[in-house]
Amino acid sequence: MTQQPIMPDEEEPYFDSVDGVQSSTTLADPELLEDMRELVAAHATAALLNILADLRSADIADILNQLPEDDARYLFELLPPEEASEVLLDLQDSMRESVIEELTPHRISAIVEELDSDDAVDIMSELDEDVAEQVLDTLEPDDSAELRELLAYGEDTAGGLMATEFPEVHVSGTAQDAIEAVRKTAEDTPDVYEVYAIDEDGKLRGIIDLKNLLLVRADTPVSDIMDSDIISVRTDVDQEDVANVMRKYDLLTLPVVDEENRPVGIITFDDIADVIHEEAQEDISRMSGIMDDTDTSSSIWNIFRGRLPWLLVGFAGEILAAFVLSNFEDAIGKVLAAAFFIPIIMAMGGNAGIQASSIVVRGLATGELALSKTFRRLLRETGAALLLGSALGLLIFLVVFLWYGDARFGLTVALALLVVITNATIVGATVPLMLDRMNVDPALATGPFITTSNDALGLLIYLGFLTLIYL
Amino acid sequence: MTQQPIMPDEEEPYFDSVDGVQSSTTLADPELLEDMRELVAAHATAALLNILADLRSADIADILNQLPEDDARYLFELLPPEEASEVLLDLQDSMRESVIEELTPHRISAIVEELDSDDAVDIMSELDEDVAEQVLDTLEPDDSAELRELLAYGEDTAGGLMATEFPEVHVSGTAQDAIEAVRKTAEDTPDVYEVYAIDEDGKLRGIIDLKNLLLVRADTPVSDIMDSDIISVRTDVDQEDVANVMRKYDLLTLPVVDEENRPVGIITFDDIADVIHEEAQEDISRMSGIMDDTDTSSSIWNIFRGRLPWLLVGFAGEILAAFVLSNFEDAIGKVLAAAFFIPIIMAMGGNAGIQASSIVVRGLATGELALSKTFRRLLRETGAALLLGSALGLLIFLVVFLWYGDARFGLTVALALLVVITNATIVGATVPLMLDRMNVDPALATGPFITTSNDALGLLIYLGFLTLIYL
Numbered sequence: 001m002t003q004q005p006i007m008p009d010e011e012e013p014y015f016d017s018v019d020g021v022q023s024s025t026t027l028a029d030p031e032l033l034e035d036m037r038e039l040v041a042a043h044a045t046a047a048l049l050n051i052l053a054d055l056r057s058a059d060i061a062d063i064l065n066q067l068p069e070d071d072a073r074y075l076f077e078l079l080p081p082e083e084a085s086e087v088l089l090d091l092q093d094s095m096r097e098s099v100i101e102e103l104t105p106h107r108i109s110a111i112v113e114e115l116d117s118d119d120a121v122d123i124m125s126e127l128d129e130d131v132a133e134q135v136l137d138t139l140e141p142d143d144s145a146e147l148r149e150l151l152a153y154g155e156d157t158a159g160g161l162m163a164t165e166f167p168e169v170h171v172s173g174t175a176q177d178a179i180e181a182v183r184k185t186a187e188d189t190p191d192v193y194e195v196y197a198i199d200e201d202g203k204l205r206g207i208i209d210l211k212n213l214l215l216v217r218a219d220t221p222v223s224d225i226m227d228s229d230i231i232s233v234r235t236d237v238d239q240e241d242v243a244n245v246m247r248k249y250d251l252l253t254l255p256v257v258d259e260e261n262r263p264v265g266i267i268t269f270d271d272i273a274d275v276i277h278e279e280a281q282e283d284i285s286r287m288s289g290i291m292d293d294t295d296t297s298s299s300i301w302n303i304f305r306g307r308l309p310w311l312l313v314g315f316a317g318e319i320l321a322a323f324v325l326s327n328f329e330d331a332i333g334k335v336l337a338a339a340f341f342i343p344i345i346m347a348m349g350g351n352a353g354i355q356a357s358s359i360v361v362r363g364l365a366t367g368e369l370a371l372s373k374t375f376r377r378l379l380r381e382t383g384a385a386l387l388l389g390s391a392l393g394l395l396i397f398l399v400v401f402l403w404y405g406d407a408r409f410g411l412t413v414a415l416a417l418l419v420v421i422t423n424a425t426i427v428g429a430t431v432p433l434m435l436d437r438m439n440v441d442p443a444l445a446t447g448p449f450i451t452t453s454n455d456a457l458g459l460l461i462y463l464g465f466l467t468l469i470y471l
Numbered sequence: 472m473t474q475q476p477i478m479p480d481e482e483e484p485y486f487d488s489v490d491g492v493q494s495s496t497t498l499a500d501p502e503l504l505e506d507m508r509e510l511v512a513a514h515a516t517a518a519l520l521n522i523l524a525d526l527r528s529a530d531i532a533d534i535l536n537q538l539p540e541d542d543a544r545y546l547f548e549l550l551p552p553e554e555a556s557e558v559l560l561d562l563q564d565s566m567r568e569s570v571i572e573e574l575t576p577h578r579i580s581a582i583v584e585e586l587d588s589d590d591a592v593d594i595m596s597e598l599d600e601d602v603a604e605q606v607l608d609t610l611e612p613d614d615s616a617e618l619r620e621l622l623a624y625g626e627d628t629a630g631g632l633m634a635t636e637f638p639e640v641h642v643s644g645t646a647q648d649a650i651e652a653v654r655k656t657a658e659d660t661p662d663v664y665e666v667y668a669i670d671e672d673g674k675l676r677g678i679i680d681l682k683n684l685l686l687v688r689a690d691t692p693v694s695d696i697m698d699s700d701i702i703s704v705r706t707d708v709d710q711e712d713v714a715n716v717m718r719k720y721d722l723l724t725l726p727v728v729d730e731e732n733r734p735v736g737i738i739t740f741d742d743i744a745d746v747i748h749e750e751a752q753e754d755i756s757r758m759s760g761i762m763d764d765t766d767t768s769s770s771i772w773n774i775f776r777g778r779l780p781w782l783l784v785g786f787a788g789e790i791l792a793a794f795v796l797s798n799f800e801d802a803i804g805k806v807l808a809a810a811f812f813i814p815i816i817m818a819m820g821g822n823a824g825i826q827a828s829s830i831v832v833r834g835l836a837t838g839e840l841a842l843s844k845t846f847r848r849l850l851r852e853t854g855a856a857l858l859l860g861s862a863l864g865l866l867i868f869l870v871v872f873l874w875y876g877d878a879r880f881g882l883t884v885a886l887a888l889l890v891v892i893t894n895a896t897i898v899g900a901t902v903p904l905m906l907d908r909m910n911v912d913p914a915l916a917t918g919p920f921i922t923t924s925n926d927a928l929g930l931l932i933y934l935g936f937l938t939l940i941y942l
Binding site: 019020021022023024056058062090158179182183186190192193209210211213214215228229230231232233234236237241243245246247248249250251252257261268269270272273274276277280281283284285287288289290298299300303304307308310311312314315317318319321322323325326329332333336337339340341342343344346347348350351352354355357358359362380381383384387388391392395396399451452455459 | 490491492493494495496527529533561629650653654657661663664680681682684685686699700701702703704705707708712716717718719720721722723728732739740741743744745747748751752754755756758759760761769770771774775778779781782783785786788789790792793794796797800803804807808810811812813814815817818819821822823825826828829830833851852854855858859862863866867870922923926930
């Protein structure tokens with residue numbers, strides 16, 4: 001076993017495997033993981049507790065993610081509830097499911113009690129219904145009532161993201177009143193960033209920065225230090241819109257209000273970082289033809305299930321392509337060389353379609369591509385496609401002419417390539433826009449769907465031109 | 472012109488086009504944009520100033536992004552420097568370039584002076600060298616010296632992201648000293664989130680939460696309220712690693728330190744939200760075969776330049792595929808039907824390769840896929856590929872058998888499909904891993920590169936099997 005510096009030197013910060021990232025606690029690295037593996041195998045509980053005490057929850061989660069499931073569960077059982085709760089949040093989805101499965105409702109209650117309301121809801125929503133009921137029953141009535149309320153919001157909405165712990169003060173109060181509100185909230189959560197000022201109807205009237213509270217006299221009126229220029233979201237706003245709003249306006253926190261504009265929760269930056277990450281991940285997966293939330297730790301069976309559906313869509317499409325080809329059997333029989341350029345026609349159409357669609361899908365997801373700009377966008381895409389098709393058409397003409405010395409055959413392939421690229425680009429840019437208008441996630445159908453339909457269309461165009469012009 | 476409610480009703484919050492997002496100021500929406508277009512066309516300066524005064528900078532940027540360049544520049548000129556600086560940051564890249572081009576060094580100086588150091592550097596780094604020099608010369612000596620220092624850091628490093636405005640206090644001081652430090656910093660920037668406690672050598676010893684400062688007596692020692700459990704990054708850490716660290720540990724802010732562990736800057740959540748977004752965007756673009764930073768507002772020429780390189784790579788690969796096919800001319804001539812299944816062999820290999828590579832690329836980008844797990848990952852990918860290949864192989868056997876009544880032909884195509892899918896998956900998972908070890912961005916070569924090489928390899932496998940088994 002290699003020597004592992006568990007306690008960092010006071011003067012020399014501990015360096016993680018990413019050079020330049022420093023921490024006053026031990027960070028997870030491959031060597032530490034190796035040590036832990038051996039200790040877990042030896043069930044060296046005392047030594048493990050000693051190491052765990054000096055790790056951050058995110059690093060413990062990292063280590064658990066890399067261990068076999070049984071070992072991970074054993075290690076998880078060693079954690080005290082306050083640590084276990086944070087670790088559970090940081091686990092990869094598949095590992096979290098496997099850990100939760102083995103926990104008793106009693107242990108889950110102990111963990112949930114340690115969490116802020118938004119995180120508690122995340123854990124609760126992953127439980128089987130009857131287990132969730134058992135957990136809710138063992139919690140304090142206040143806590144369980146609050147959780148039940150939060151669970152009613154959609155998981156992907158502002159209500160599902162928000163924490164319900166925040167300080168509020170009456171708009172006619174003073175800085176001292178606001179500080180007292182902070183003190184009360186601080187008993188429940190370490191994360192206090194601002195104070196909401198409300199009027200007699202409970203409506204949100206202003207937001208007070210903690211910094212401003214520090215710098216004014218205790219008797220300063222709330223209305224003098226609050227910012228009444230507020231952006232807020234209702235509980236039912238989709239998390240992707242929440243992320244876009246926070247990113248657009250550079251917001252650290254965002255108040256969530258009910259129908260009456262009364263604050264009911266707060267969304268913080270860290271929830272949003274995960275949303276941005278997840279939404280991008282989801283777009284990439286869907287564009288790559290992967291369903292489900294498969295991640296790097298998924299089992300073979302989950303990988304299979306996540307990928308088969310789109311491969312089947314592609315399969316069906318390419319059977320259609322085979323059918324198209326079989327209808328041109330005579331043409332191919334006469335000009336066998338025509339078959340050699342099937343791959344380039346398919347690939348160029350496929351690539352051009354994906355290039356166009358990925359820009360449109362991301363533009364729609366981030367709100368950068370406003371509906372008012374879509375027509376201009378389509379015109380530009382078409383223009384670029386004509387340019388690209390002409391350039392590549394010229395190139396394929398030269399290749400075919402040099403190869404076969406047949407200018408008419410070269411011209412036929414070149415013309416087909418130009419039309420295929422232009423068509424594929426227009427299809428690639430239009431399909432996501434149409435899906436978006438129909439309220440279907442554009443990323444979902446974009447990847448394999450566009451590629452496959454472009455394959456069949458492209459072959460039809462190619463062999464159509466061959467029959468009409470060349471033969 | 473439709474009636475546009477410029478001032479929101481006190482009681483009724485103004486609703487944006489995203490239902491449920493509320494703001495006390497006017498938000499950009501298609502109707503407002505239409506009005507602005509007409510006013511800009513009429514050069515109705517007074518009316519425009521009136522509207523602009525009630526918009527947030529991010530919304531003004533939204534509107535500029537949608538206007539023709541000349542109109543956008545005209546509107547930008549109307550903005551006072553403090554507003555112009557924020558708007559400039561929020562513009563899309565291509566529009567920002569076009570606006571900056573037309574600004575005088577004097578106006579740029581006025582804008583840069585309004586910005587926090589990190590944002591000022593972002594603008595400076597987009598200027599031509601001689602313009603940047605002119606701007607630096609017109610700034611206060613202190614400001615220009617600081618900017619020169621920041622400009623020396625790489626744009627994509629912690630040093631390039633950080634702001635240099637932060638409060639610091641000696642570790643032997645009191646809460647009152649910390650509050651004074653906050654007061655001093657607040658003169659320069661509205662964004663103050665925490666106070667750094669340093670020792671006599673200037674080394675970072677602890678971090679004080681503003682909330683804690685609010686809740687203790689003024690004479691409380693700094694050492695009693697500071698958190699000495701610190702994560703920090705050195706100035707040279709890559710922004711993607713910075714984003715991963717902040718996301719992993721749910722950090723609102725992250726201190727940046729020099730080689731001696733002395734704090735030199737602070738990175739905040741909002742910089743990181745953009746990094747996460749940009750990195751995901753970059754991965755998607757590269758995986759889709761788009762170079763350069765083309766976005767939804769790029770010109771035809773930029774689209775062309777961004778896409779041509781990868782299409783050329785694909786072109787070269789598919790010419791290779793044509794060459795492979797031409798070498799099997801006899802086989803295809805004998806079994807013309809073999810040509811009909813070229814598309815399905817290519818498409819299934821391509822899709823399977825992209826599915827495998829996209830998971831690996833994203834896992835590497837986010838740090839979820841640790842090197843210690845790569846071998847296990849490859850095994851699982853291979854297992855899943857064998858399952859998928861078998862399922863689809865069975866299916867194609869049935870299709871071919873029912874179509875041609877030729878079991879041996881069906882078996883040949885099925886076997887080829889199984890091997891092609893397995894091979895494509897292994898290539899798709901391995902290439903990004905290899906590129907990562909060679910310190911090349913895996914996303915860069917993943918999309919078209921893997922698809923293209925899988926096409927040529929797949930055809931070789933398919934026609935090889937056809938020749939060996941069937942003919």
